[in-house]
Amino acid sequence: PRTRSEEVLASVYAEVLGLERVGLDDDFFVVGGDSIRSIQVVTRARARGVEVTPREVFERRTVAELAEAAVARSRAGASPAIVEPADGGIGWMPLPPVGAYLMGLGGGVGRFAMSMVVELPVGIDSAGLAATLTAVLDRHDVLRSRLVTGRDGHGLMVDPPGSRPAAALVHRVACDGRWESADWRRTATAELDAATGRLDPGAGVMVQVVWFDAGPSVAGRAVLVLHHLVVDGVSWRILLPDLAAAWARVRTGAAPELPPVPTSVRRWAHALADEAVTPRRVAELPFWQRVLDGPDPVLGRRRPDPDTDTMSTLGTVRVEVPAAVTEALLTTLPAVFHGGVNDGLLAALAMAVARWRAGRGVIEPSVLVRLEGHGREEGLVPGADLSRTVGWFTSMFPVRLDVSGVDLDAAFAAGPAAGDVVRAVKEQLLAVPDKGIGHGLLRHLNPATAEVLAASPEPQLGFNYLGRYSATTDMPRELRGLGWAQAMGVDDLAAAPDPDLPALSAVEISSFVTDTADGPRLAAEFAFPTGVLTTGEVRELADLWCAALSALAGHVDTPGAGGRTPSDLPLVTVGQAEIRRWEARYPGLTDVWPLTPLQSGLLFHSLLHDSGADVYQVQLVVHLSGPVEAARMRAAGQGLLGRHANLRAAFVPDAAGGWVQVVSGEVGLPWREVDLRGVPEADRAAAVERLLAEDRAVRFDPAVPPLLRLLLVRLAEDRCELVLTAHHVLFD
Numbered sequence: 043p044r045t046r047s048e049e050v051l052a053s054v055y056a057e058v059l060g061l062e063r064v065g066l067d068d069d070f071f072v073v074g075g076d077s078i079r080s081i082q083v084v085t086r087a088r089a090r091g092v093e094v095t096p097r098e099v100f101e102r103r104t105v106a107e108l109a110e111a112a113v114a115r116s117r118a119g120a121s122p123a124i125v126e127p128a129d130g131g132i133g134w135m136p137l138p139p140v141g142a143y144l145m146g147l148g149g150g151v152g153r154f155a156m157s158m159v160v161e162l163p164v165g166i167d168s169a170g171l172a173a174t175l176t177a178v179l180d181r182h183d184v185l186r187s188r189l190v191t192g193r194d195g196h197g198l199m200v201d202p203p204g205s206r207p208a209a210a211l212v213h214r215v216a217c218d219g220r221w222e223s224a225d226w227r228r229t230a231t232a233e234l235d236a237a238t239g240r241l242d243p244g245a246g247v248m249v250q251v252v253w254f255d256a257g258p259s260v261a262g263r264a265v266l267v268l269h270h271l272v273v274d275g276v277s278w279r280i281l282l283p284d285l286a287a288a289w290a291r292v293r294t295g296a297a298p299e300l301p302p303v304p305t306s307v308r309r310w311a312h313a314l315a316d317e318a319v320t321p322r323r324v325a326e327l328p329f330w331q332r333v334l335d336g337p338d339p340v341l342g343r344r345r346p347d348p349d350t351d352t353m354s355t356l357g358t359v360r361v362e363v364p365a366a367v368t369e370a371l372l373t374t375l376p377a378v379f380h381g382g383v384n385d386g387l388l389a390a391l392a393m394a395v396a397r398w399r400a401g402r403g404v405i406e407p408s409v410l411v412r413l414e415g416h417g418r419e420e421g422l423v424p425g426a427d428l429s430r431t432v433g434w435f436t437s438m439f440p441v442r443l444d445v446s447g448v449d450l451d452a453a454f455a456a457g458p459a460a461g462d463v464v465r466a467v468k469e470q471l472l473a474v475p476d477k478g479i480g481h482g483l484l485r486h487l488n489p490a491t492a493e494v495l496a497a498s499p500e501p502q503l504g505f506n507y508l509g510r511y512s513a514t515t516d517m518p519r520e521l522r523g524l525g526w527a528q529a530m531g532v533d534d535l536a537a538a539p540d541p542d543l544p545a546l547s548a549v550e551i552s553s554f555v556t557d558t559a560d561g562p563r564l565a566a567e568f569a570f571p572t573g574v575l576t577t578g579e580v581r582e583l584a585d586l587w588c589a590a591l592s593a594l595a596g597h598v599d600t601p602g603a604g605g606r607t608p609s610d611l612p613l614v615t616v617g618q619a620e621i622r623r624w625e626a627r628y629p630g631l632t633d634v635w636p637l638t639p640l641q642s643g644l645l646f647h648s649l650l651h652d653s654g655a656d657v658y659q660v661q662l663v664v665h666l667s668g669p670v671e672a673a674r675m676r677a678a679g680q681g682l683l684g685r686h687a688n689l690r691a692a693f694v695p696d697a698a699g700g701w702v703q704v705v706s707g708e709v710g711l712p713w714r715e716v717d718l719r720g721v722p723e724a725d726r727a728a729a730v731e732r733l734l735a736e737d738r739a740v741r742f743d744p745a746v747p748p749l750l751r752l753l754l755v756r757l758a759e760d761r762c763e764l765v766l767t768a769h770h771v772l773f774d
Contacts (some may be wrong), residue, residue, distance in 0.1 A: 044695075045093075045109060045113070045467045047092050047109040047112045047113055047126065047176050048066055048106065048109040050090045050091070051087055051092060051094070051108050052064050052066065053087045053090075054090070054591075054621075055070060055083065055520065057086065057515065058079055058083055058086070059079075059195040059515065062525050064105060065105070066104065066105045066109075067104050067106055068105070069103050069377055070103050070105075071213050072317070073536050075284055078275060078276055078279060078508075078509035078510070079509065079510070080099040080100060080700070081276050081279070081416065081418065081429065082097055082279055082516075083099050083726060084099060084347045084429050085280070085310045085429040085430065086518060087112075088099075090232065092109075092112045092114050093112055093115055093116065094108055094111060094115075095420060095421075096418065097154050100382075102137060104161075108341070115382075117758075121295045122693055125579055126306060127704075129202070130306050130308065131183035131184075131306030131309070132183060132198060132301070132308070133199070133308065134190070134197050134198070134200075134201060135187075135198050135199075135200065135308040136194070136195075136197050136312065136315050136487070137196050137197055137198065137271075137311070138310075138311055138316070138417075138433070138435065138482075139437070139438070139482025139483055139485065139486040139487055140315060140417070140434055140438055140482060141196070141198075142482075142486035142487065143485075143486060144270070144271070145336075145695050147348065147539060147543060147544045148348060148542055148543075148544060149348075149352065149353075149542040150270075150409065150539075150540030150542050150543055151243065151271075151540060152242060152243060152244075153538065153540045153543075154269065154543065155235060155238050155241055155267055155268060155270055156268055156273050156275075156278075157237075157238070157265060157535070157536070157537065157595075158265075158266050159230070159263055159265050159266075159268060159528070159529040159532045159535060159691075160264050160285075160492060160526050160528055160529060161261055161263060161446050161525055161527050161529050162253075162261055162262040162264050162525050163261065163525030163526070163610075164259065164525075165259075165293075165524070166262070166289070168209070168212070168214070168253075170289070170292050170293065171253060172208045172209045172299070173288075173292045173298065174277035174285055174288045174289045175212070175251065176207075176208040176294050177284075177292075177300055178284050178285055178288060178289035179206050179208055180204065180251070181284065182281070183200045183303075183307060184198070184200065184271075184307045184308075184432055184433045184439040185204070185206070185248055185249055185268075185369050186203070186205050186246070187200045187201070187248060187271070188201065188245065188246035189243035189244050189271065195320060195367075198271065198311075198427045199249060200308055201691070204460055206246070206248075211249050211250055211251055212253050212570045213236075213237065213240075213250070213252050214240060214253045214254065214255055215229065215233055215252060215253065215254050215255065217229070217254045217256050217262075218256060219256030219260040219261075219262070221263065221529070222531075225514075227535075230254070230532070230535060230738050231466070232758055233252045233254075233265060234252065234265050234535055234536075235537045235538070237251075237267045237537075238250070238267055238537035241269050244272050246268045246270065247269070247321050248272045249268055249272075250267040251265070251267070252265040252267070255375050261525065263529055264484055266281075267537070271434055273415075273431070273434060274416070275433060275436075275509060276418065276435065277406075277433065280430055280432055280551040281432060282516065282517065282528065283516075283518055283526075284300050285526040286521040286524045286525060286526040286527075288300060289525060289526065290406075290521065290524050292334070297607035299626070301430060301432055301578065302430070303427045303430045303432075304427035304430065305425075305427050306431065307431050307432065307433035309404040309426075310423065310426060310431065310433075312535055313423040313426070314422075314483060314487060317422055317423070317483055318451050318483035318484060318487035319487075321489050322483070323484065323488075323489070323618060325482055326453075326475055326480045326484065327491050327494065328493075329475060329486060330439075330481050330485075331494070331495070331498065333440050334410070334495070334536070336410065337406055337408065337424075338409075338410045338499065338502065339404050339406050340502070340503045341399075341503070341548045341549065341574070342548055342570075342574035342575040342579065343573075343574060343575075344574060345499070345502065345548065346545050346571055346574055347573075348549050348737075349556055351526040351571035351768055352383055352544055352545060352571075353538065353539045353544075353575060354541035354542070354570070354716050355545070355572050356545060356569050356570065357571075357580070358570075359446065359570075359577065359584045359586050360518070360534075360565065360567050360568075361565065361587070362565040362566075363564050363565075363588055363591050364560075364563070365558070365561035366562045366564060366565050367564070367591055367592050367595040367733055368555060368563050368564040369561065370594075370598055370599065371383065371386045371563065371564060371591060372555065373512070374595075374598045374599070375598045378470060378603055378604025378605070379461075379464050379598075379605070379607075380607070381464075381468045381607075383507060384413075384471065384507055384530070384596050385464055385467055385468040386436050386591070386698060387465075388411070388467050389443075389467040389589070389594060390443075390587055390594055391409070391503075391505060391551070391587055392408075392409055392443035392467060392588075393450060393589050393593075394465065394583060394589075394619065395503070396409065396445055396450060397450055397586055398582060399584055400450075400541055401582075406447050407444055407445050407446040407447075408444040408446070409442070410440060410441075410446070410502070410503065411440070411442075411504070411548060412440055412500065412501040412503065412505070412546075413439055413440070413478065413504075414436050414437065414504075414505070414506040415436070415477050415478055415479070416435060416437070417436050417479055417482075417605065419429075419476055419479050420479055421476075422476070430665075433631070436478065437479045437482055437527065438481070438482055438539060438643065439474065439481035439682070440481065440501050441471060441474060443470055444466065445463050447462075448462050448463055448466070449625065452594060453532040453590075454589060454590060454593050456592075456594070456597040457597070457645055460593050460594050460596075460597035460598055461603055461604065461605070463594075463596065465605070465607045468607055469609055472609045487768075490596055501547065502547055502548040502549065503547055503548065503549050503550075504549070505553070506544050506552050506553070507554070508550070508552060508561060509554065509555070510555035511528060511555070512557050530556070531703050533556055545569075548570060548571070548575060549569070549575065549583065550568045550569040550570070551566055551567070551568050551731075552566065552567050552569070553565070553566035556616075561570075564591070566584070568580050568584045581666065595670065596767075605621065605622070606631060610633075611633060611636050613633075614635065614696070615698070616697075620696060621634075624694070624704050626746075628706040628747075629707045630690060630708050630709075631704060631705070631706055631736060632687070632706065632707045633687070633704065633705040634703065634704050635705065636700075636703070637693070637700075637701050637702065642705075643700065644745060644769075644770055644771045645693055645701060647769055648744070655739055655741075656739060656742070656769070658740050658770040658771065659738060659742065659767065659768070659769055659770070660708075660737055660767070660768055660770050661734060661765065661766070662767075662768075663734065663763055663764070663765050663766075663768070664764040665761075665763060666761070666763070666764055667760060668761040669759070669760060670756075670762045672697075672715055672754055675754060676752070679713065680710045680711045682711075683748055683750075684708075687705050688772060689772055689773075690705055690707075690747050691704065691705050691746065691747060692705075692738045692746065693744035693745065693749075693771065694745050698726075702746075709748050711748070711750075711751075711752060712748070712750070712751035713749070713751070713753075713754075713755075715752070715755075716733060716753065716755050716756070717755075719757065719758060719759075720728065721733035721754055730755060730757070730763060731770065733755060733765075737751075737753055737767050738767065742767075742769050746769070749768060750766070750767070750768040750772060751766075751767050751768075752764065752766055752767075753763065753765035753767070
């Protein structure tokens with residue numbers, strides 16, 4: 043039987059992943075590695091009364107483990123939430139670091155937007171559309187904000203609910219509902235461009251809606267255009283379900299009621315500004331300086347010039363990898379390497395750039411990349427809950443991906459070197475403090491550190507994995523069929539930003555996964571200033587990235603691929619070479635622990651006297667009455683090993699000369715049966731004593747788990763002795 047927490051979480055996982063049912067012990071690395079799906083799990087679980095955090099979803103990758111965390115939190119009492127008044131989201135707020143970055147680029151920002159085409163419910167009219175939009179505008183404060191400039195620099199002024207009449211934001215276009223036609227796509231492209239042009243952040247026009255009205259009997263479509271200052275990739279997963287939930291009530295004539303937003307974007311923005319000047323955050327400065335100050339050879343003819351290399355000069359190369367490769371990158375690779383989706387995508391990028399440079403006579407094994415994260419690191423502000431907060435939270439930070447010592451030819455051939463790249467990149471990403479959020483704080487919100495970091499050149503490469511878009515799983519089950527889901531096949535519709543906005547980098551890579559008839563497929567767009575690189579050069583780089591992705595997908599299908607890295611074993615100090623040796627000897631390795639002081643002493647004395655009986659070998663004899671089914675008793679013993687990880691430990695020396703416990707996921711139970719029913723009853727007691735003495739004399743090898751065995755001795759039809767022999771180093 044499943045507990046309530048397990049039932050809720052199993053249902054949520056199935057919903058988010060598009061599965062019928064999930065097991066309590068199934069590993070969901072795809073959720074932990076995809077920040078958007080992780081947040082979807084958190085949001086939907088909290089809505090059903092089960093409290094978990096994004097970090098726990100990443101670290102506890104089974105329903106059973108996550109449910110344990112939820113139950114523990116429930117027993118400890120709810121964490122104190124940030125308390126803010128009902129109107130706490132209204133008023134002035136500083137821009138988040140990513141917003142400050144945008145304003146610091148120079149040039150126009152009015153057209154810097156995100157858009158999405160959604161399917162509308164059949165029969166919605168102008169009044170219903172306006173009522174639905176109004177409910178969402180009134181619930182999410184930042185949608186009613188204005189970009190302002192004052193003595194404190196740029197910020198947003200959030201106006202009260204009701205200040206943005208929804209009807210004024212909607213532009214109706216009559217159409218025939220033939221969504222596959224070239225005429226509609228041309229019209230949609232033109233209308234999207236026009237709607238983007240109507241955005242005016244200074245005047246508070248952050249939202250535009252183009253309503254393609256196909257009549258009362260055909261499901262129409264809407265193009266939602268939001269300025270990037272008020273939305274990010276995660277926010278869409280909040281907005282679309284809220285639109286559907288609002289419409290569910292509007293269509294029945296009821297007033298919309300949307301769940302509250304626990305932590306306002308305004309409260310979060312002020313908390314970030316406070317955090318930026320704390321000593322713990324300033325202490326990160328040397329780390330970011332080391333990342334930025336390493337080698338970064340010029341990628342193209344020169345570094346981008348903000349005065350000449352603007353958005354109007356951008357070229358684009360789009361690539362897509364097969365569904366089978368996508369599946370391996372989303373699921374198999376994160377699972378076998380115990381990491382996330384970004385590990386594989388960025389490992390392939392490091393391989394591609396190194397080979398691309400080598401083809402031009404530049405030998406540099408590291409590449410500097412500006413990486414984007416979701417930025418919703420709630421642990422930064424105790425009590426914050428951003429699971430329902432709409433805004434631009436994206437974090438941007440530099441990472442250095444180094445493939446020194448790796449045979450790139452072997453890696454591109456899907457050999458073991460491909461795994462070496464993934465392991466190296468995984469560890470380099472995990473070395474980034476707090477998932478990189480501190481860089482933006484120090485670079486844009488702390489005047490003292492901002493000046494220091496501004497002296498270092500910006501990375502020439504930008505990379506962003508936007509996650510997987512799915513019209514099925516992005517909408518909660520109870521809201522499906524009500525419209526407002528993302529329309530498929532139109533993800534390539536986009537409007538140009540302001541022509542004088544500087545290019546973000548020499549090569550800006552946006553990757554995402556969409557559902558296709560062949561299954562989910564990973565695609566990416568490589569944008570570049572044509573004055574810096576040619577289309578042919580970028581095409582070569584993009585093709586190398588695809589080849590590297592295919593090599594990684596091929597590698598993870600080979601026997602023995604994957605394994606642990608030092609960050610997976612936080613209780614000990616260990617290198618990758620040691621881990622490899624241990625994994626070769628213990629293929630099911632799951633963890634490595636230090637020894638307690640008492641364990642160290644017991645082990646020392648056992649090894650010091652390596653002949654004769656081991657005095658720390660203990661024996662317990664259990665007298666059993668009644669019939670005994672040996673197979674069930676043996677299964678019970680095996681279950682004991684499965685339940686208690688410490689019973690599966692091997693004790694081995696480490697490179698530093700000490701000892702560690704290597705824990706395997708599965709260990710077979712040493713089991714033996716002896717039948718003494720044929721021995722005369724008068725001699726049985728002596729025979730048992732001989733068996734016990736012989737069993738005690740067989741020493742355990744500390745390096746061979748388990749240091750425990752069971753012996754079943756049958757004395758009569760209804761009488762047995764169960765002998766448990768173990769080393770004292772395992773338990774007290």
